[in-house]
Amino acid sequence: MSLDTTPPLAETDVAVRTHHRTCPLCEAMCGLEILTVGDQVTRVRGDRNDVWSKGYLCPKGAALGHLHHDLDRVRVPMVREGEIWREVTWDEAFARCEELLAPIVHEHGIRAVTAYIGNPAVHNYSLSRYTGALAAIPRMPVIWSAGTVDQWPKNLACAEMFGNAWAIPIPDVPRTDLFIVMGANPHASQGSLLSCPDLLGEIDRIRERGGRTIVIDPRRTGTAERAEEWLPIYPGTDAAFLLAIVNVLDVDDLVDLGTLDGRVRGVEEVLDAARAFTPEGVADACGISSERIRRLAHEIASTPRAVVYGRIGLCNQQFGTLASWAVDVVNVLTGHLDVEGGAMFPRPAIATLSSTARRRGPVRVGRWHTRVRKAPEVLGQAPLSCLAEEIATPGEGRVRALITIAGNPVLSAPDAGRLDEALPMLDAMISVDNFLNETSRHAHVILPGLSSLEQPHCDEALWGFAVRSAVRWSPAIFPRNDRPAEWEILIRLGAILAGTAAADVDVAALDDVLFADRATRHGVVAADVIDTGGLRGPDRFADLAIRSSPWGDGYGARPGGLTLDKLRTEHPHGVDFGPMTPRIDEILRTASGDVELAHDLILDDLPRLHEFIARDRAGLVLIGRRHVRSNNSWMHNISVLVKGRDRCTLVVNPHDAVALGLIDGRRARVTSEAASIEATVEISDEIRPGVVSLPHGWGHDKAGTRLSIAREHAGVNANLLAPAHLLDVPSGNAAVNGIPVEVCAI
Numbered sequence: 001m002s003l004d005t006t007p008p009l010a011e012t013d014v015a016v017r018t019h020h021r022t023c024p025l026c027e028a029m030c031g032l033e034i035l036t037v038g039d040q041v042t043r044v045r046g047d048r049n050d051v052w053s054k055g056y057l058c059p060k061g062a063a064l065g066h067l068h069h070d071l072d073r074v075r076v077p078m079v080r081e082g083e084i085w086r087e088v089t090w091d092e093a094f095a096r097c098e099e100l101l102a103p104i105v106h107e108h109g110i111r112a113v114t115a116y117i118g119n120p121a122v123h124n125y126s127l128s129r130y131t132g133a134l135a136a137i138p139r140m141p142v143i144w145s146a147g148t149v150d151q152w153p154k155n156l157a158c159a160e161m162f163g164n165a166w167a168i169p170i171p172d173v174p175r176t177d178l179f180i181v182m183g184a185n186p187h188a189s190q191g192s193l194l195s196c197p198d199l200l201g202e203i204d205r206i207r208e209r210g211g212r213t214i215v216i217d218p219r220r221t222g223t224a225e226r227a228e229e230w231l232p233i234y235p236g237t238d239a240a241f242l243l244a245i246v247n248v249l250d251v252d253d254l255v256d257l258g259t260l261d262g263r264v265r266g267v268e269e270v271l272d273a274a275r276a277f278t279p280e281g282v283a284d285a286c287g288i289s290s291e292r293i294r295r296l297a298h299e300i301a302s303t304p305r306a307v308v309y310g311r312i313g314l315c316n317q318q319f320g321t322l323a324s325w326a327v328d329v330v331n332v333l334t335g336h337l338d339v340e341g342g343a344m345f346p347r348p349a350i351a352t353l354s355s356t357a358r359r360r361g362p363v364r365v366g367r368w369h370t371r372v373r374k375a376p377e378v379l380g381q382a383p384l385s386c387l388a389e390e391i392a393t394p395g396e397g398r399v400r401a402l403i404t405i406a407g408n409p410v411l412s413a414p415d416a417g418r419l420d421e422a423l424p425m426l427d428a429m430i431s432v433d434n435f436l437n438e439t440s441r442h443a444h445v446i447l448p449g450l451s452s453l454e455q456p457h458c459d460e461a462l463w464g465f466a467v468r469s470a471v472r473w474s475p476a477i478f479p480r481n482d483r484p485a486e487w488e489i490l491i492r493l494g495a496i497l498a499g500t501a502a503a504d505v506d507v508a509a510l511d512d513v514l515f516a517d518r519a520t521r522h523g524v525v526a527a528d529v530i531d532t533g534g535l536r537g538p539d540r541f542a543d544l545a546i547r548s549s550p551w552g553d554g555y556g557a558r559p560g561g562l563t564l565d566k567l568r569t570e571h572p573h574g575v576d577f578g579p580m581t582p583r584i585d586e587i588l589r590t591a592s593g594d595v596e597l598a599h600d601l602i603l604d605d606l607p608r609l610h611e612f613i614a615r616d617r618a619g620l621v622l623i624g625r626r627h628v629r630s631n632n633s634w635m636h637n638i639s640v641l642v643k644g645r646d647r648c649t650l651v652v653n654p655h656d657a658v659a660l661g662l663i664d665g666r667r668a669r670v671t672s673e674a675a676s677i678e679a680t681v682e683i684s685d686e687i688r689p690g691v692v693s694l695p696h697g698w699g700h701d702k703a704g705t706r707l708s709i710a711r712e713h714a715g716v717n718a719n720l721l722a723p724a725h726l727l728d729v730p731s732g733n734a735a736v737n738g739i740p741v742e743v744c745a746i
């Protein structure tokens with residue numbers, strides 16, 4: 001049995017077919033109903049029978065057919081000679097990869113080669129499992145990913161507190177009565193490190209049951225509009241704000257660990273550290289009155305089902321680790337961790353990183369440093385803002401070959417201009433990507449993945465952040481014909497890097513080895529399962545993860561339990577095993593076995609925060625924003641999503657606009673220490689004074705791309721403005737929010 005083959009469609013087939021499938025575009029994982037006629041998608045709507053999302057979808061999901069049919073999408077491997085791209089066969093493409101990579105490995109060793117893993121890999125199980133394979137087969141260091149522009153501070157804080165970087169508690173939104181949202185805008189993003197369909201609808205439901213939502217954000221976002229209250233915080237001051245809440249909890253005798261009493265260490269040290277952050281002391285810097293801070297502390301403490309949730313605005317800022325840590329410090333000190341309606345650890349029905357970590361011991365930081373800037377590694381990653389200098393700086397240890405996988409760092413990474421200049425200096429660049437875009441235009445070879453509709457889909461990572469223990473598997477809708485899936489591409493590349501001739505790579509044999517290794521780590525005797533079911537590739541891993549979950553059959557240990565086959569045949573609309581339940585004992589992997597709140601790596605960063613709070617705040621700072629019709633940098637080539645008003649505008653508060661002489665609709669120059677760009681001004685009181693906002697992911701005017709629609713809506717690349725050294729120090733995560741800028745009319 002092979003799950004990823006769909007019968008070829010007859011050319012004369014005009015029957016309307018209905019398919020059910022998970023949307024792969026964001027963490028909400030909506031169940032879709034997709035109608036097709038022949039090889040055309042005719043309609044996409046929410047699947048009302050879906051056990052998880054019950055019919056919800058957003059405009060991006062509705063445009064999935066447009067993404068599939070996009071004529072610019074790369075379907076055939078391409079090789080670049082000078083400025084000219086040539087379509088080639090898969091054999092030729094892999095032969096060219098070998099020709100490019102083998103001499104580099106031979107002369108400089110595997111350490112001269114590396115990979116960058118972008119965000120869509122998380123939404124694609126053919127990539128997520130096998131990027132590990134690409135690294136493991138040749139023992140290649142893969143230290144670059146979108147993780148260090150995204151959630152690395154949260155990973156670090158959770159590694160310290162809970163002993164597992166992926167044990168990230170999520171807000172139990174469907175059962176909370178006080179939802180405090182900091183630096184997240186689910187109105188656009190649909191939720192992140194939090195999978196919950198129709199999050200904005202949940203905010204309405206909180207209100208309907210007498211509860212409240214408070215949004216703490218420099219911008220009055222769509223989420224803030226829907227909430228009961230908006231607190232316009234100054235960027236980068238969240239950690240101080242939350243420590244002031246801790247201070248009030250202490251002084252007003254509100255600390256109550258609830259069910260975690262006796263299981264938490266470091267409380268006194270944290271209360272000590274918070275003594276310097278009084279509400280009066282931080283109010284001006286945060287832009288929130290001391291009275292409101294005090295009252296909020298009391299509200300959190302006195303509401304049985306309350307939760308603080310922080311996301312990207314608290315991560316990709318200068319105090320990301322302190323802020324992300326402080327979110328859960330407040331949840332712990334008010335008895336809101338691991339309880340219903342608070343911050344909880346999901347129990348996924350498909351075993352994920354968060355549910356399978358076994359290692360105990362110290363957090364891995366600083367075991368090596370980057371060559372040029374000497375930045376310490378954090379949990380195996382280097383700050384993405386170091387990549388350009390590692391390519392461009394000559395000398396022993398230079399990055400000479402780069403494989404980008406589902407990433408567009410020329411638009412999404414900080415100090416983007418330098419990276420754009422550095423990529424042509426590579427001796428070899430391979431992009432595993434579905435578009436010839438701002439990044440892949442520098443590649444020597446583009447190896448395209450299948451369209452999402454040409455392959456099965458199963459979210460492995462994301463159910464680990466979901467408010468319910470659900471899981472779903474979707475079959476391919478269209479045949480892939482003789483094209484390889486991405487997992488096969490990655491195995492092939494890995495083997496080529498390990499020295500196998502491209503033509504000799506035995507993908508199936510390597511897949512068996514990788515699976516056996518994984519199965520052993522799950523505690524399954526590999527030989528027992530390899531020959532059962534005939535599964536291969538990511539489906540075999542998904543089957544393993546499903547069978548190893550609490551609801552799985554455990555390969556016979558729990559007869560009647562779930563298997564991939566059962567999920568596929570009996571549950572086309574997914575299966576749901578209910579809401580989250582407390583599980584701290586299973587989660588904790590700290591050396592002490594308790595929650596550990598106080599860590600030097602985190603607390604040592606406090607002097608930097610003190611200095612920041614005391615600093616003059618006369619100038620402007622830049623933050624980003626997302627829009628529901630965008631997806632980082634890569635969905636601007638779909639007409640139905642980009643049409644209408646220009647979205648890549650610089651939002652400025654009316655007071656600042658008057659002071660600077662800016663006029664709505666006219667151009668302004670924005671200058672940071674990294675670059676100077678021009679953007680159209682949009683004057684609005686949705687942004688607090690002192691802060692301007694420009695979305696990321698735009699700047700599609702580069703020569704040499706194949707993005708005909710995006711080019712007509714080019715916008716400007718906000719990440720040109722992000723200085724490489726502006727970081728959250730403990731985690732190395734980029735601070736792409738809170739960039740000091742000057743703005744003038746032109």
Ligand SMILES: Nc1nc2c(c(=O)[nH]1)N[C@H]1C(S)=C(S)[C@@H](COP(=O)(O)OP(=O)(O)OC[C@H]3O[C@@H](n4cnc5c(=O)[nH]c(N)nc54)[C@H](O)[C@@H]3O)O[C@H]1N2
Binds near residue numbers: 150
């Ligand atoms: N200023 C600023 N910068 C930011 C952020 C911010 O908030 N502000 N956010 C950051 C965050 S959170 C992230 S995650 C990063 C994202 O950064 P990246 O992950 O590097 O960038 P994306 O724009 O998501 O690019 C995705 C790429 O994957 C390709 N792709 C899409 N689907 C597939 C697929 O199925 N297979 C393959 N092989 N390729 C595919 C697309 O063509 C595109 O090239 O950006 C970061 N950058």
Ligand SMILES: Nc1nc2c(c(=O)[nH]1)N[C@H]1C(S)=C(S)[C@@H](COP(=O)(O)OP(=O)(O)OC[C@H]3O[C@@H](n4cnc5c(=O)[nH]c(N)nc54)[C@H](O)[C@@H]3O)O[C@H]1N2
Binds near residue numbers: 185219236632
């Ligand atoms: N439509 C759409 N959906 C997406 C994406 C997308 O690009 N488009 N990207 C996906 C990805 S990769 C991710 S990681 C998630 C991110 O999901 P979210 O975290 O919800 O992302 P944003 O919508 O950028 O919301 C971040 C908020 O932080 C605020 N902010 C900025 N600086 C600060 C600060 O210093 N303090 C506080 N308190 N707030 C601050 C911003 O104003 C913004 O409202 O979204 C995912 N979903």
Ligand code: SF4
Binds near residue numbers: 026029060062
């Ligand atoms: S919210 Fe939109 S993009 Fe996200 S999974 Fe649902 S339909 Fe897809």
Ligand SMILES: [Mo]
Binds near residue numbers: 146
């Ligand atoms: Mo992200």
